[in-house]
Amino acid sequence: MSTDITLVLGGARSGKSRYAEGLVTASPGPRVYIATAQVWDSEMADRVARHKEDRGPGWTTVEEPLDLPGALRRHAGAGTGVLVDCLTLWLSNLMMADADVPVRSAELLAALAGVEGRVVLVSNEVGLGIVPDNALARRFRDHAGRLHQDIAAVAQRVAFVAAGLPLLLKGETP
Secondary structure, three states, X not given: OOEEEEEEEEOOOOOHHHHHHHHHHOOOOOEEXXXXXXXXXXXXXXXXXXXXXXXXXXXXXXXXXXXXXHHHXXXXXXXXXXXXXOHXXXXXXXXXXXXXXXXXXXXXXXXXXXXXXXXXXXXXXXXXXXOOOOHHHHHHHHHHHHHHHHHHHHOOEEEEEEOOEEEEEEOOOO
């Protein structure tokens, strides 16, 4: 079984999604976009529509706010490029659903270990700022930091994107 995992981290509007999309489109074969966002208002609906339009044709979009491990098992495969955008929204969804985040994170790692093909995961790096002033935000930051470390440990490559420029932290450019 051969899996090529890339973790793409960056801040809001850093260019991380565009960079991640480029990694997937550079490979031949089917492309699957697993969207973890939930549409709660018109602004978010506009963002989702804009993202779909920016991606263009040739992508299968799968909306999966909670069962990311299941979505990976169903859609990843040899010759397929899968883009997960994004892990921090997935964590937010899990926390809002009162899910056991460490258990669900372990399920995601197990799914990544058991799928084939190229998987590119996008996430917001939230640990570079000040310590949040409330317990919920601190728990979120801590969950995100642990998940990023766990995925980085199994990924072939990790990139940090700032101002649209990728800095490779681990691995080689594909």
